Amino acid sequence: MIYQGNAVSVELLDDGIAELKFDLQGESVNKFNRATLEDLSKATEALKGNDQVKGIVVTSGKKVFIVGADITEFTEMFANDEAEIAKWSRQANDIFNAFEDLDVPKVAAINGFALGGGLEMCLACEFRVMGEAAQVGFPEVKLGIYPGFGGTVRTPRIIGVDNAVEWIATGSQNKADKALKVGIVDAVVKAGDERDAAIDLVKQCLAGKIDFRAKRQEKLDPLPMPPMEQMMAFQTGMAMVQQQAGKNYPAPVEAVKSMQKAAGMKRDDALDVESKGFAKLAKTQQATAMVGLFLADQQVKKVNGKTAKASREVKHAAVLGAGIMGGGIAFQSALKGTPIVMKDINDKALDLGMNEASKLLSKRVSKGKMDAAGMGKVLSAIRPTLSYEDFKDIDVIVEAVVENPKIKQSVLAETEEKVEGAILASNTSTISINRLAEALKKPENFAGMHFFNPVHMMPLVEVIRGEKTSDETVATLVNYAQKMGKNPVVVNDCPGFLVNRVLFPYFAGFSMLVRDGADFQQVDKVMQKFGWPMGPAYLLDVVGIDTGVHAAKVMAEGFPDRMDHDFKDPTEIMFENERYGQKNGIGFYKYEEDKKGKPKKVVDEKTYELIKPAVTSEPKDYDADEIIARMMIPMCTETVRCLEDNIVGSPAEADMAMIYGIGFPPFRGGPLRYIDSIGTQAFVELCDKYAHLGALYEAPQMLKDKAAKGESFFG
Numbered sequence: 001m002i003y004q005g006n007a008v009s010v011e012l013l014d015d016g017i018a019e020l021k022f023d024l025q026g027e028s029v030n031k032f033n034r035a036t037l038e039d040l041s042k043a044t045e046a047l048k049g050n051d052q053v054k055g056i057v058v059t060s061g062k063k064v065f066i067v068g069a070d071i072t073e074f075t076e077m078f079a080n081d082e083a084e085i086a087k088w089s090r091q092a093n094d095i096f097n098a099f100e101d102l103d104v105p106k107v108a109a110i111n112g113f114a115l116g117g118g119l120e121m122c123l124a125c126e127f128r129v130m131g132e133a134a135q136v137g138f139p140e141v142k143l144g145i146y147p148g149f150g151g152t153v154r155t156p157r158i159i160g161v162d163n164a165v166e167w168i169a170t171g172s173q174n175k176a177d178k179a180l181k182v183g184i185v186d187a188v189v190k191a192g193d194e195r196d197a198a199i200d201l202v203k204q205c206l207a208g209k210i211d212f213r214a215k216r217q218e219k220l221d222p223l224p225m226p227p228m229e230q231m232m233a234f235q236t237g238m239a240m241v242q243q244q245a246g247k248n249y250p251a252p253v254e255a256v257k258s259m260q261k262a263a264g265m266k267r268d269d270a271l272d273v274e275s276k277g278f279a280k281l282a283k284t285q286q287a288t289a290m291v292g293l294f295l296a297d298q299q300v301k302k303v304n305g306k307t308a309k310a311s312r313e314v315k316h317a318a319v320l321g322a323g324i325m326g327g328g329i330a331f332q333s334a335l336k337g338t339p340i341v342m343k344d345i346n347d348k349a350l351d352l353g354m355n356e357a358s359k360l361l362s363k364r365v366s367k368g369k370m371d372a373a374g375m376g377k378v379l380s381a382i383r384p385t386l387s388y389e390d391f392k393d394i395d396v397i398v399e400a401v402v403e404n405p406k407i408k409q410s411v412l413a414e415t416e417e418k419v420e421g422a423i424l425a426s427n428t429s430t431i432s433i434n435r436l437a438e439a440l441k442k443p444e445n446f447a448g449m450h451f452f453n454p455v456h457m458m459p460l461v462e463v464i465r466g467e468k469t470s471d472e473t474v475a476t477l478v479n480y481a482q483k484m485g486k487n488p489v490v491v492n493d494c495p496g497f498l499v500n501r502v503l504f505p506y507f508a509g510f511s512m513l514v515r516d517g518a519d520f521q522q523v524d525k526v527m528q529k530f531g532w533p534m535g536p537a538y539l540l541d542v543v544g545i546d547t548g549v550h551a552a553k554v555m556a557e558g559f560p561d562r563m564d565h566d567f568k569d570p571t572e573i574m575f576e577n578e579r580y581g582q583k584n585g586i587g588f589y590k591y592e593e594d595k596k597g598k599p600k601k602v603v604d605e606k607t608y609e610l611i612k613p614a615v616t617s618e619p620k621d622y623d624a625d626e627i628i629a630r631m632m633i634p635m636c637t638e639t640v641r642c643l644e645d646n647i648v649g650s651p652a653e654a655d656m657a658m659i660y661g662i663g664f665p666p667f668r669g670g671p672l673r674y675i676d677s678i679g680t681q682a683f684v685e686l687c688d689k690y691a692h693l694g695a696l697y698e699a700p701q702m703l704k705d706k707a708a709k710g711e712s713f714f715g
């Protein structure tokens with residue numbers, strides 16, 4: 001044994017070939033934490049001083065190669081100042097350089113995921129052999145940063161500018177065939193053969209058949225590209241990246257800038273550029289939010305994992321109602337491997353439900369994501385029926401019939417009679433779970449399971465715990481949601497549950513802005529620029545004006561002190577004029593079909609005429625900051641109230657629910673992270689400034705307390 005550390009070991013094999021193996025003790029995967037970096041440094045030192053070593057293979061003792069940096073260490077590290085972060089990245093690069101500079105052939109055997117720092121480790125070798133099931137890529141931009149262990153320097157020198165820009169700026173994860181095609185790996189072999197193939201490649205180098213030094217030199221030199229060509233390549237890359245990333249995501253653009261700036265430099269100078277750019281990005285609000293988001297996601301998964309432990313096994317499911325939601329739930333359940341019975345009272349609805357599933361599957365087949373046999377299998381896992389006869393051995397039943405409390409109560413009670421012992425869930429969006437439970441003999445077996453439309457696209461499921469819901473019921477629904485590939489968040493019962501309770505105050509903010517003379521289109525534009533997938537008027541059209549008006553009424557009844565209003569609401573005017581939004585082609589906007597048959601929004605001047613009664617002030621040109629404050633304060637304060645009222649268990653769950661449920665801008669991290677980014681004290685002051693607009697703008701006690709203590713939601 002040449003070296004034995006906690007994460008890295010080096011052993012001399014036959015023929016002078018050393019195996020440097022990553023195997024982080026006490027963890028299921030390898031990652032580049034501080035200790036691993038130190039280990040790599042010491043292992044390199046040991047290799048340097050050992051003249052028996054003629055070549056090196058780099059392997060992993062885990063199923064993955066190395067999944068990347070240890071993101072849990074980022075929060076602390078990124079709290080340092082920019083110079084300190086740049087120094088850390090540069091020191092890490094010195095370790096990789098020392099390894100790269102070992103004057104023997106080095107080959108990485110990529111047996112599983114080699115992502116971020118994991119792939120950068122492979123690039124420090126002269127050659128890479130990849131297993132056919134492995135995947136490689138640079139996901140750093142998804143955390144608001146870019147590769148900081150030499151990735152922006154070595155990648156363009158190995159695979160060229162165009163490919164490097166694509167790989168680094170998109171953060172894509174790539175399969176072996178693509179990796180081989182661009183040349184980021186040199187060979188693809190059968191899974192399990194990576195190590196042998198890597199040893200074989202080292203031997204070929206030692207036999208003089210391959211010039212490994214020339215290969216290394218390419219990585220040490222400036223890019224071998226004439227300046228004109230270089231400029232063209234980077235300009236094209238930059239244009240593509242700017243268009244795709246948009247202004248709110250600086251990391252991909254910064255990555256291209258750094259690669260361009262360092263293109264004419266030798267390795268060490270180029271790495272200085274990389275480290276400085278990395279540190280600059282690490283200090284952005286986007287990096288803080290996106291690293292926080294990653295950690296919040298892990299926390300939510302951990303909470304769910306714990307909750308789901310008490311789950312019953314879910315082998316067979318059923319859904320009541322084959323409409324938009326029922327059909328979607330059936331499709332998703334079958335697609336992810338839980339066969340499902342789909343019951344309706346209407347034959348035609350069953351046909352529509354099956355046709356919708358069939359259409360979605362055909363799309364997958366035409367995109368090459370599934371073959372015809374796979375499609376047949378999924379379709380046959382959905383059993384349409386008009387009768388309870390088919391409800392044998394069903395573990396979970398999701399009710400998705402029309403949104404009417406009486407009908408829902410009677411359907412649930414009838415189902416409970418027919419199917420003894422199964423877990424029952426309602427997909428209601430506005431009816432109290434406690435109220436629905438009153439119709440049941442065993443309310444402990446009942447909870448809410450709120451999916452979002454379209455079910456196959458939307459990642460969130462709210463699991464709503466009623467007063468009498470048992471832990472086993474919650475656990476089973478969390479488990480079933482996960483089996484369906486969704487991200488469940490468990491919440492307690494209240495009007496609007498979590499997501500709608502927080503969304504409707506935002507819509508109220510919109511109505512008040514229009515009342516006070518704002519142009520609804522300007523509000524849409526500002527909020528879209530802020531990062532929302534669409535502005536509030538457009539979102540109301542997409543949700544359905546009728547649905548919105550109904551839900552707003554429920555919210556006003558539930559929280560009259562702040563969600564009731566005494567003015568004419570523009571959304572209600574749309575409703576009174578039968579402008580239901582996208583579903584009937586007209587709402588705040590008009591909808592025309594584009595070439596692909598998708599609805600395209602166009603401006604309708606008549607909207608301004610119609611909403612005049614809702615506007616009680618002179619038209620006013622609001623500046624963007626005021627629009628943002630008036631829209632975001634009600635949403636953020638209501639999220640705090642949900643935490644205060646124990647509707648949701650933690651800030652991480654609250655923020656993730658808003659990102660997964662309604663597309664809260666991910667780079668802002670969620671409503672609570674957004675408050676943190678402004679500062680709790682500054683946010684209280686912002687609330688005070690607008691408190692004259694009503695109770696939705698008042699700072700909740702929890703926020704005031706945090707501000708007084710100088711605390712934030714995420715510490």
Ligand SMILES: NC(=O)c1ccc[n+]([C@@H]2O[C@H](COP(=O)([O-])OP(=O)(O)OC[C@H]3O[C@@H](n4cnc5c(N)ncnc54)[C@H](O)[C@@H]3O)[C@@H](O)[C@H]2O)c1
Nearest residue numbers: 321322323324325344345346349400401402403428429453
């Ligand atoms: N559409 C959405 O965006 C959305 C989002 C989240 C939740 N929801 C909720 O999901 C539920 C269903 O909504 P939808 O949009 O799918 O409605 P929908 O009108 O498209 O479908 C309802 C279906 O239920 C069937 N049905 C009625 N009574 C039945 C019974 N006794 N047994 C079996 N089937 C019966 C109807 O025939 C119809 O096919 C509602 O509670 C709604 O609030 C809807």
